[in-house]
Amino acid sequence: DLNYAIRASEPGSTFKLVTMLAALEDKKINLGSHVNIEKGIWKVNGRTVYDSEERNMTDVTVQQAFELSSNVGMAKLAMTYYAKNPMQYIDHLKRLRLNEFSGIDLVGENHPVIKTPKSKTWSATSLPWMSFGYEVLVSPLQTLMLYNAVANNGKMMRPYLVEEVRKGGLAITTHQPEVVVENICSASTLKQLRTCLEGVMENGTGKA
Numbered sequence: 001d002l003n004y005a006i007r008a009s010e011p012g013s014t015f016k017l018v019t020m021l022a023a024l025e026d027k028k029i030n031l032g033s034h035v036n037i038e039k040g041i042w043k044v045n046g047r048t049v050y051d052s053e054e055r056n057m058t059d060v061t062v063q064q065a066f067e068l069s070s071n072v073g074m075a076k077l078a079m080t081y082y083a084k085n086p087m088q089y090i091d092h093l094k095r096l097r098l099n100e101f102s103g104i105d106l107v108g109e110n111h112p113v114i115k116t117p118k119s120k121t122w123s124a125t126s127l128p129w130m131s132f133g134y135e136v137l138v139s140p141l142q143t144l145m146l147y148n149a150v151a152n153n154g155k156m157m158r159p160y161l162v163e164e165v166r167k168g169g170l171a172i173t174t175h176q177p178e179v180v181v182e183n184i185c186s187a188s189t190l191k192q193l194r195t196c197l198e199g200v201m202e203n204g205t206g207k208a
Contacts, residue, residue, distance in 0.1 A: 006102070006109040008137035015133030017146065019074045020066055020196060022092040024189040028081040031063040031192050035073050042072040045124035049075045049132075066196045067204030071132040078131035086127050090116055093136075096184060097156065102141050104159045105175060113137035149184045150193050156181035 023029045036058050040051030049072050065073025082089040099114040114136055115122050129135040149156035160175040200206045
């Protein structure tokens with residue numbers, strides 16, 4: 001049986017948090033910055049980005065774009081600010097350890113895939129598609145590590161299940177909480193990410 005919690009797959013909309021983190025941390029935007037979500041349909045480099053539903057909206061704030069889970073909004077942020085230098089975006093993914101094993105004490109974790117412009121499958125639409133969680137492969141556990149770090153004042157922890165293995169009453173292996181990234185981003189970025197996540201629940205796709 002495969003353990004899907006530790007199998008890398010396309011994360012989809014949960015990955016939009018990474019795009020927001022990158023753009024906020026690089027001070028390319030703040031939550032009041034505006035983006036045109038084109039009523040949820042946008043052509044970029046010969047392909048069309050669709051939101052999950054058509055919207056009768058164009059000009060929104062980036063916070064609203066995130067609350068609405070707009071693919072177009074995230075793709076626009078990626079293309080506007082990182083098209084000339086995709087590695088600036090990808091470096092954030094690496095700093096968040098999304099290209100590494102989580103290190104959990106379980107067998108069967110497979111390697112995540114974070115493309116770069118040097119990858120064979122990199123194309124003119126890789127960057128915008130990555131911005132909303134496609135053309136990247138990460139496990140649900142890695143996504144959880146990121147969201148947990150946002151909740152945990154920016155500290156990213158290594159996940160573990162078993163605290164201690166004993167043989168004949170003696171501990172032969174022990175696991176303790178271990179910080180793998182001291183601060184995933186600045187305090188101001190963290191505050192804005194939390195505002196966004198709360199907004200999803202209060203005004204956006206999580207309201208129901």
